[in-house]
Amino acid sequence: MMLKPVRLALFLLSLLLNLAAARADILIGAAAPLSGPNAALGEQLRRGVQKAVDDINATGGIRGEKLAVDFADDGCDPRKAIDVATGFVSAGVKAVIGHYCSGASIPASKVYQKAGILQISPASTNPKFTDEGGWNVVRLVPRDxxxxxxxxxxxxxxxxxxxxxxxxxxxxxxxxxxxxxxxxxxxxxxxxxxxxxxxxxxxxxxxxxxxxxxxxxxxxxxxxxxxxxxxxxxxxxxxxxxxxxxxxxxxxxxxxxxxxxxxxxxxxxxxTFDARKFPSAQGLVQRFRDADQNPEGFTLYAYAAVQALAAAAEATGTLDSTRLAEWLRGGNRFDTVVGPLSFDARGDLTAPAIxxxxxxxxxxxxxxxxxxxxxxxxxxx
The missing domain is CATH 3.40.50.2300 (Response regulator)
Structure with a gap:
């Protein structure tokens, strides 16, 4: 009879710890073509985002909270991208890294804007993404x-x-x-x-x-x-x-x-320049190569997109997307694996290089x- 209260207390303690852990996770979304003809490019984004999340968590997370990432396959399809974006909103993501294709990023950005969610794309190059986008969009690559x-x-x-x-x-x-x-x-x-x-x-x-x-x-x-x-x-x-x-x-x-x-x-x-050559990327490049992976193309820019989110969160002390976007689009300069970055008021790079x-x-x-x-x-x- 005496064991029942103890077991109940342990059960309640376990439940509370699990709830606290769930609350401690900062959920972000990452969208890319993970299947179909552009799957290899989508894999670059997935690989870069996952590595950045793992590395940030290994050093304590963002202001002591760990990151969790939900990956979704948009197939570079506009209609599917809207479905993915709607799913991210329902899941309560704090920010989205992606999408890869401009044709997916642009319609999805409208869903995120309405829901108040920051979107950072490491790959979308169509000028319309930022020219006609809302307050919530940022990109890490030169425009078309x-x-x-x-x-x-x-x-x-x-x-x-x-x-x-x-x-x-x-x-x-x-x-x-x-x-x-x-x-x-x-x-x-x-x-x-x-x-x-x-x-x-x-x-x-x-x-x-x-x-x-x-x-x-x-x-x-x-x-x-x-x-x-x-x-x-x-x-x-x-x-x-x-x-x-x-x-x-x-x-x-x-x-x-x-x-x-x-x-x-x-x-x-x-x-943009091959980030694998940058001094700031050498340690990370070696870790990818040790895992028999080539961090080519957009891989390191996807990693830097997560770093941009972390830099904004650390600087503002919040995960409110409005404040994060204001800080990022305010010309603030911060270090990433692809070198120092800053964005203009539209969310484009202040110093794009071809x-x-x-x-x-x-x-x-x-x-x-x-x-x-x-x-x-x-x-x-």
Whole structure:
């Protein structure tokens, strides 16, 4: 009989401890394409976010509270992204890291804005994300207009006189990137010889490659995923076109090389600088490599997105999204694995930087935009 009160007390104590632990967790959401043709890119975001959460928790969390993360697959689909966002709101997340694709980030941002939730994207580049977004959006990458402008300048400076073909996936993000590039070209006095859209999931690009070859294009600007990008590169070479392939950041992944194989050689892609080379990232890069993982592409920027959330929470002493967004968009500078960052009043980087990568001997390396040559001593991990 005497054991019953003891057991009850222990049960109640356990329950209270579990409730306290549940309350101590700061739940955040992370959304990316974890399946489908963009799954490899979504995995970069997932991997970076999870590592950042683990590392922050290992050092005591945010103001003594541990982070918990709920991952969701939006498939880069606008309608699915809204469903994911609605689910995050119902789950009570304090902030969202993501989405990856602009076509998912933009509609989801409206759901988060209404619910009062901060959204930090490490990958969405469409200008509309911040130009037409609410108070709650921040991004860690250069906008499409910056990448498109840099690409147009590269074409005019490095490939003068060549005809240009523009090929784009029909998705909103890639359509917008292609349109920005076309506009930037025309501002420099160059009219594209061919502008053609294609449907994601297409397998046979021989007809499109013939169109490019017949147009006489010496440069192809490709706004699409690494999956279709690889198939298009192969089709172009099979059609006899030796046009220089130029793209945005979607082809800066080993998966493009795996898909395009030898046809990837020479492809030029714009992206922000390879954070794996930054002194601030060396310890983390080594830990990824020790786990047999390559923190390429957006991995370290996803990690930095969680650091941005933590920096804002520590600085403001709150997890109120309105105050977090105000602090982040107030130009405050803070350190991350990708170096010091700060954002302007729209949520864009105050100092965006564009780098160029070139596929050489089966891998992509950072190159000098003036010469398009790799450095004499390549330190790409």
């Amino acid at each position: 207009d910056a990448q498109a402008g840099a690409a147009a300048a590269l074409v005019v400076d490095r490939f003068p006189g060549r005809k240009v073909a523009i090929l784009s996936d029909q998705s909103p993000g890639f359509t917008a990137l292609a349109a920005r590039f076309a506009m930037a070209l025309q501002q420099k006095g160059v009219t594209p010889a061919l502008q053609q859209a294609f449907k994601a999931g297409t397998k046979d690009f021989a007809p499109l490659a013939r169109q490019v070859a017949e147009s006489g294009a010496g440069v192809v600007y490709l706004a699409g995923s690494y999956v279709e990008g690889g198939l298009i590169a192969q089709a172009l070479r099979a059609a006899g076109s030796q046009a220089q392939i130029i793209s945005g950041d979607s082809l800066v992944t080993e998966d493009y090389g795996n898909q395009a194989k030898a046809a990837a050689e020479g492809t030029l892609s714009s992206f 780098a160029w990568f070139k596929w050489v001997d089966g891998r992509y390396v950072e190159v000098d935009a003036r010469t398009l040559a790799p450095p004499l001593l390549d330190t790409t991990p």
